[in-house]
Amino acid sequence: MVYGAALIAQALRDLGVQVLFGLPGLPVIDIAQEAMNLGINFISFRNEQAAVLAASAYGYLTARPGVVVCVGGPGVLNTMAGIPHAAANAWPILILAGSAETHNANKAAFQEMDAINLVSPHCKLALRPPYPHMIPDFIRDAYRAAFFGRPGPTFVDLPANLILGTFKELDGGKAKRLRRIEEVPRGMADQVGVRRAVEALMGAKSPLVVVGKGAAYGRAEGPIREFVERTRIPFLPTPMGKGILPDSSPLNISAARSTALKHADVVLLLGARLNWILSFGLPPKWAPNVKIIQVDLSADELGKNGHDPSLSLLGDVGLVCEQLLQALSGGWQYDAAQKGKYWQALKETKGRNEAKARKKAESSKVPMTYEHAFQIIKKEVDSFRRRRMGMLCM
Numbered sequence: 001m002v003y004g005a006a007l008i009a010q011a012l013r014d015l016g017v018q019v020l021f022g023l024p025g026l027p028v029i030d031i032a033q034e035a036m037n038l039g040i041n042f043i044s045f046r047n048e049q050a051a052v053l054a055a056s057a058y059g060y061l062t063a064r065p066g067v068v069v070c071v072g073g074p075g076v077l078n079t080m081a082g083i084p085h086a087a088a089n090a091w092p093i094l095i096l097a098g099s100a101e102t103h104n105a106n107k108a109a110f111q112e113m114d115a116i117n118l119v120s121p122h123c124k125l126a127l128r129p130p131y132p133h134m135i136p137d138f139i140r141d142a143y144r145a146a147f148f149g150r151p152g153p154t155f156v157d158l159p160a161n162l163i164l165g166t167f168k169e170l171d172g173g174k175a176k177r178l179r180r181i182e183e184v185p186r187g188m189a190d191q192v193g194v195r196r197a198v199e200a201l202m203g204a205k206s207p208l209v210v211v212g213k214g215a216a217y218g219r220a221e222g223p224i225r226e227f228v229e230r231t232r233i234p235f236l237p238t239p240m241g242k243g244i245l246p247d248s249s250p251l252n253i254s255a256a257r258s259t260a261l262k263h264a265d266v267v268l269l270l271g272a273r274l275n276w277i278l279s280f281g282l283p284p285k286w287a288p289n290v291k292i293i294q295v296d297l298s299a300d301e302l303g304k305n306g307h308d309p310s311l312s313l314l315g316d317v318g319l320v321c322e323q324l325l326q327a328l329s330g331g332w333q334y335d336a337a338q339k340g341k342y343w344q345a346l347k348e349t350k351g352r353n354e355a356k357a358r359k360k361a362e363s364s365k366v367p368m369t370y371e372h373a374f375q376i377i378k379k380e381v382d383s384f385r386r387r388r389m390g391m392l393c394m
Helices: 004-014 029-037 048-062 074-079 083-089 115-122 132-147 160-164 191-202 213-217 221-231 254-263 276-281 317-327 336-362 370-393
Strands: 019-022 041-044 066-070 093-099 125-127 153-159 207-211 235-237 266-270 291-296
Touching: 004 029, 004 132, 004 160, 019 029, 019 048, 029 041, 029 160, 048 066, 048 074, 048 083, 048 093, 066 074, 074 093, 074 115, 083 093, 083 115, 083 153, 093 115, 093 132, 093 160, 115 125, 115 153, 125 132, 132 153, 153 160, 191 266, 191 291, 191 317, 207 221, 213 221, 213 317, 221 317, 235 254, 254 336, 291 317, 336 370
Parallel strands: 019 041, 019 066, 066 093, 093 153, 125 153, 207 235, 207 266, 266 291
Antiparallel strands: none
C-alpha cells in the first residue's frame, strides 16, 4: 500500500529536492510531514505569497527549482503574487497545490477552484494528475520544465483524494522511483555566428559589454571576467548583473551608463534582456545604428524590439564567452588608440559622476543622506573584512 502524500514526497526526494517552502494546511500538510520524514527541510511561512517569493529567490541562487506546497483556493490565489514575478524574471519554481477531491468536482467543494486555468497563462507547464500512478511522472515533468530552457514557474494541482488516499495498484504496492535530474544541458553557439560576432567586435570603434542577470544565474563569472580582462572592453552591469565583475575595475563604467549606451556602436549583451531596465535597446538612449550581439539561452529573446538578430548567439553565456575568446585572434584587445573620443567621454563622465557621489557621501547633514549612510556601512564592512583576513593570516 502506498500513501499518496508519501508518494509525492518520495518523488521530490528522488529528484534531489532538499527544501520545501509553504504554509501547512489541509490537504498538503501531510506532504510536508512525509517530506520531513525523508530528510527534506520544510520552511513554513504565514502567507503563501512569502513562500513563493522565497522559493523564487532559492531557485535563482541555486539554479534548481524552489518547490512550494500550498492549499487550494485562497492558497493558490496567494501564490499568484509570486508566479508572474517568477515568470517575468525567469526564476525556476514548482508549485504543488492541494485541491478539492476529484469525486466532488463541480459540487462547490471545500476551496474548489479551477486553478489550472488560473495559472496556465503565467506558467511554463500546469498539470493535474488524474490517477495516483501518474503523480511521480507529472511532478518530474513539471520540475524539469521549471529549469530546462528559459527558467520559470510550473504548477501541479493535486486533488485531496490523491494526497490523502492509500493505493495498492501502484507497481505491486510500491512507489515509482525517479531518476535524479543532475544538471541542465548547456549548448554552444553556432561557430559561424561566433566568427561574425568577433568580427563585429574587432571592427568596433566604441564597443561595450553589458552583463545581465542571466549571466549570474548561469554562473558565468569566470569566462566573462577572462573575456573582459583580455579584451579590455568597458563593461556595464545591470542591477542584478552586479558582482559578476568587480565594481572596482577601471573598465566598469556604471557611473557613465547613459554616455556608454548612447555612443556604443557594438554591444555584447550577456544574459540581459532588452526590457525597460536597458531602455529596450532603442533611441534616444541607444545609438540608432548600434549592432547588438545578444547571447541568451532562449531564442525567443533574440531580435526583440525590432533589433537585427543576425549577430545574436543562442547558447549558454559561459560557454559562448569561451567560444568568443577562442575565436579572437592573436590576443586582440581594444587598445587606447582605438578608444579615442569614446573612451575619453566615458572617463570624463565617470569622473564627474563619481565626484558628485563622493560629495554626497561625505555630507554630514541631518537627516542623513542615503549616500552618507552607505559610506559608513561600507567602511565598517571593509574594516571587518581586513580584521578577519588578518586573523586568518596569523
